[in-house]
Amino acid sequence: MNFELISSGEGDTLDIARALGAVLVKGDVVALTGDLGAGKTVFCKGVGESLGVSPDRIVSPSFTIVTEHEGTVPLYHVDVYRLSSEWEAACIGLEELLNGEGVCLVEWSEKIVSLLPKHSIKIRFLFLDEDGRRLDITAEDTPRMRDFLTRCKRYLPGG
Numbered sequence: 243m244n245f246e247l248i249s250s251g252e253g254d255t256l257d258i259a260r261a262l263g264a265v266l267v268k269g270d271v272v273a274l275t276g277d278l279g280a281g282k283t284v285f286c287k288g289v290g291e292s293l294g295v296s297p298d299r300i301v302s303p304s305f306t307i308v309t310e311h312e313g314t315v316p317l318y319h320v321d322v323y324r325l326s327s328e329w330e331a332a333c334i335g336l337e338e339l340l341n342g343e344g345v346c347l348v349e350w351s352e353k354i355v356s357l358l359p360k361h362s363i364k365i366r367f368l369f370l371d372e373d374g375r376r377l378d379i380t381a382e383d384t385p386r387m388r389d390f391l392t393r394c395k396r397y398l399p400g401g
Contacts, residue, residue: 243383247397251373254397255281256297258377259288261393262363265386266293266345268315273351273358276367281375282349285365286319289347293317302349308339316344323350328357363387 249255262272272289274282287297294313307325311317318339325331331354340346340359351358364380381387395401 243387243391244378244380245391246399247377247379247394248370248399248401249281249375249377249397252281252284255284255375255377256288256291258394258397259285260292262390263289263292264393265390266315267386268343268345269341271340271346271348271359271362273362273364274347274349274367275352275365276375277369280367280369282367285367286347286349289345290317290319293345307334308336310344316342318342318344318346319349320346321349322353325353328354331357 247258249258266272266289274285276282283300283302287300290300290311290313291297293315295311295317299311300319302321305324307321309319311319320336320339322331331337336354337357340357348354348358351364361382366378368376368378370376
């Protein structure tokens with residue numbers, strides 16, 4: 243399923259992320275793409291919050307590629323911005339993590355496309371204006387994703 247959501251600011255982005263976090267389970271991978279400052283880390287904070295991780299603990303990991311957080315399920319915040327290739331990601335064992343027992347949020351996921359599981363939830367952040375963002379979402383059509391979409395009805399264009 244493909245759909246888009248509109249965020250008019252950081253609060254909306256957090257709400258959307260919390261709604262997604264509420265339906266995530268062990269083994270889910272959320273692949274985030276978008277320009278610098280588009281809201282990927284803010285989104286990770288919202289997902290983390292819904293999984294029992296304090297949003298203050300989730301920061302943009304400038305030099306750390308993987309940060310593990312203990313919540314209701316293990317949460318792995320992965321930032322591959324500094325990796326130069328998929329080969330480098332494979333060498334550090336990222337593929338195992340992406341197919342593991344936690345929830346993985348991957349920032350700059352376009353750098354490791356071939357390593358992402360087929361069932362990954364893909365979210366692309368696009369600037370609309372200084373505060374507004376469009377989130378283009380691609381995911382398998384499952385009851386959990388339909389539940390997420392229902393929770394986010396007010397953020398649908400025209401919603």
